[in-house]
């Protein structure tokens with residue numbers, strides 16, 4: 009039985025890599041945000057607007073415990089998931105955990121394009137976005153670093169790069185965790 013959790017900041021490539029990795033390994037792929045959206049028939053933006061961040065985090069925790077029981081699956085969680093409740097301990101107990109580590113420059117470039125669908129970023133100017141990413145990474149690093157594996161998610165910009173990353177991640181996960 010395989011159960012792999014991909015963690016890391018927004019824009020780290022959890023969904024991109026998770027999807028490709030699951031396909032290559034013939035595992036099911038679940039993106040926790042998508043799972044929540046389809047379960048509640050609402051977008052993450054709508055859930056934030058209706059329940060506030062606290063309400064979203066509670067729901068996110070409950071849904072993590074639901075998908076965390078599935079077998080033979082790659083689960084990409086939200087950027088904030090590891091940082092609330094005992095979610096990181098839970099994931100470490102349930103499967104292999106990977107921190108997708110990406111430089112601030114790359115995150116900034118990716119999130120400038122992808123900020124509209126993310127409630128925590130959508131209203132920020134570029135300057136505000138950069139400062140926000142820097143501060144959030146500092147706060148969140150202690151949680152992300154509890155993942156058993158650390159992987160460079162900075163090379164996911166083309167099909168070729170994704171294929172190479174998939175192979176590297178496969179090899180990494182065959183080595184004993186730290």
Ligand code: S3P
Pocket residue numbers: 016017018019022041052085086087088089126127128
């Ligand atoms: C969040 C990340 C998002 C989503 C929500 C909050 C965060 O997921 O769960 O907007 O706090 O970092 P992605 O990391 O998949 O964008």
